[in-house]
Amino acid sequence: MSSTELHQGRVDSHFENYTRFWQKDLTKEAQVDSDNRIDNYTDVVDGYYTNVTELYEYGWAQSFHFPRFYKGEAFAASLARHEHYLSAQLCLRPGMRVLDVGCGVGGPAREIARFSDANIVGVNINEFQLERARRYAKDVGLENQVQFVKGDFMRLSEIFGENTFDAVYSIGATVHAPSWEGVYGEILKVLKPGGVFGVYEWCMTERWDPSIPEHRTLAHEIELGGGIPEMRPLYKISDALKTVGFQIEHEEDLAERPDPILGTILWKDTWKINATLRIAGDALAEAGKKKLFTPMYLAIARKPPRVAKSA
Numbered sequence: 001m002s003s004t005e006l007h008q009g010r011v012d013s014h015f016e017n018y019t020r021f022w023q024k025d026l027t028k029e030a031q032v033d034s035d036n037r038i039d040n041y042t043d044v045v046d047g048y049y050t051n052v053t054e055l056y057e058y059g060w061a062q063s064f065h066f067p068r069f070y071k072g073e074a075f076a077a078s079l080a081r082h083e084h085y086l087s088a089q090l091c092l093r094p095g096m097r098v099l100d101v102g103c104g105v106g107g108p109a110r111e112i113a114r115f116s117d118a119n120i121v122g123v124n125i126n127e128f129q130l131e132r133a134r135r136y137a138k139d140v141g142l143e144n145q146v147q148f149v150k151g152d153f154m155r156l157s158e159i160f161g162e163n164t165f166d167a168v169y170s171i172g173a174t175v176h177a178p179s180w181e182g183v184y185g186e187i188l189k190v191l192k193p194g195g196v197f198g199v200y201e202w203c204m205t206e207r208w209d210p211s212i213p214e215h216r217t218l219a220h221e222i223e224l225g226g227g228i229p230e231m232r233p234l235y236k237i238s239d240a241l242k243t244v245g246f247q248i249e250h251e252e253d254l255a256e257r258p259d260p261i262l263g264t265i266l267w268k269d270t271w272k273i274n275a276t277l278r279i280a281g282d283a284l285a286e287a288g289k290k291k292l293f294t295p296m297y298l299a300i301a302r303k304p305p306r307v308a309k310s311a
Contacts, residue, residue, distance in 0.1 A: 018047040019224065019276060026220040027213065037229035038178040042125060042152060045176045048227025049126045052277065053105065062136060063107030065172045065200065066295040068259050082200075082296075083111045086169055089250070089300050090198045092116035096166040099123065099190060101153050101183070102173020106133030106146065113146045118167075122148045123159065153177065156186040164190045168197045172295060175202035175228050180240035188244050193306035197246065201297045202226075203234045205253065208292040218287045225280015237299055246301035255294040 021037045021044055023029050037044050056064050067078035092098060094117035100109045103122025113120045124130050130148050137146045151159040154177065168187050177183035187197050202222075210216050210233075219231040234253070241248055287293035 018044070018051060018227075022220070022224045026217050026224065029216075029220045034230045037223075041176065041178045041229045044229055045227050046126050049104075050128050052227070053126075053129055053132070055277070057105065057132075061107065062105050063111065063171075064104045065108070068254055068257065068296070070259055079107070080111050080115075083108045083171070084115050086171065086198050086200065086298075087112045087116045087118075089298070090167050090169060090196050092118045092167060094118065097121070097164070099156075099160070099165045099168040099187075101156070101168060101170040101187065102176065103129075103133060103148060104173070105129050106136055106148060108171050109133070109146050109148075110137060110140060110142055112169075113142055120146045121160075121165075122146070123151050123153060123156065124148065125150065125152050154182050154186060157189040160190050162189045163192045166192055166195055168195070170199045170201075172200055172202055174199060175226075175231070178229060180232065180236060181243055184240050184246065185244040188246060188303055191303040193303055195303045196249075196300065197303070198298070198300050199237075200254075200295070201237055201299065202228070202231070202295050203237060203293070203297050204231050204287075205234050205292055205294055207290070208233060208287075215292060218283050218292060221279050221283035222287065222293065225277055225283060231293075234294070234297055237297060241299060241301045245304065247304055248299060248301045250298070250300040252298050253294050254296040254298055255288070255291075 021033070021040065023033060061076060061079065063079045063083065065079070065082065067075075067082040069078045092112065096116075096118040098112070098118045098120050100112075100120055100122040103109050103124050106122055109120040109122045112118065122133060124133070127150060130150055133148045134143070137143045137148070149159065153174070168191055174180065174183045184197075191197060204219055208215050208219070210219070222228065223231050238248055238251060284293065
């Protein structure tokens with residue numbers, strides 16, 4: 001047996017425990033299955049990224065997100081541009097203390113730190129990824145500017161305290177939360193009054209109709225292949241932000257812009273090593289082609305400034 005076959009066998013074995021949270025036949029998924037994944041979101045997400053991180057790095061570099069892509073642009077340049085755009089939207093500046101929610105192995109944190117000269121703190125529930133993030137930051141001399149903390153993003157205020165950060169961002173990570181209201185509410189707490197939050201969110205678009213079996217199955221396939229407890233419709237993003245107290249300054253689905261999204265091509269090419277990830281690749285490509293899914297719904301929202309008490 002070749003080393004490639006042995007590696008694939010190990011990956012498939014590890015995925016067996018992860019995939020138990022889904023029906024083998026995704027057309028038979030019910031609300032009870034989604035509820036079970038939501039209740040066990042830490043096991044779902046932590047198990048997924050322990051299994052796939054090395055594969056992600058192999059095919060996706062160290063920034064695990066979809067970028068917009070200009071014709072002729074190098075993949076690394078498109079990743080960096082996507083991250084720079086978010087940094088610019090947040091008006092990050094030297095000396096600001098900024099939280100990266102769901103930081104992965106720290107690719108965006110390192111890039112945004114270099115671009116903005118801000119001080120970045122990444123939070124992640126997965127120790128395997130954090131070990132790599134710390135090593136990569138040290139390798140490029142950023143260990144004093146970019147730091148990483150293990151923690152559940154549903155408990156940010158317990159980890160960091162309230163009114164701690166000048167800005168917070170998340171790139172394709174808060175889709176893993178059991179609820180957007182829960183994670184956005186924690187982000188609001190740790191932001192200083194007047195602080196800004198920016199997110200690239202994964203969601204199903206307004207064209208997605210869960211009453212259509214094909215649409216519903218595509219969402220479950222994206223969940224299974226992406227470590228996501230539950231895919232949610234786009235409109236719930238702004239509803240959740242407003243519910244917890246954010247003032248929304250800008251919203252836009254960047255996937256609606258005319259330049260293509262390169263990541264769907266890379267995903268399909270990279271994940272041939274594992275059947276579960278192949279499902280995601282096919283589902284993402286199909287849902288993207290039909291405009292049922294976006295990995296880059298941009299929202300910029302601000303915590304209201306503290307109002308001075310009248311005399």
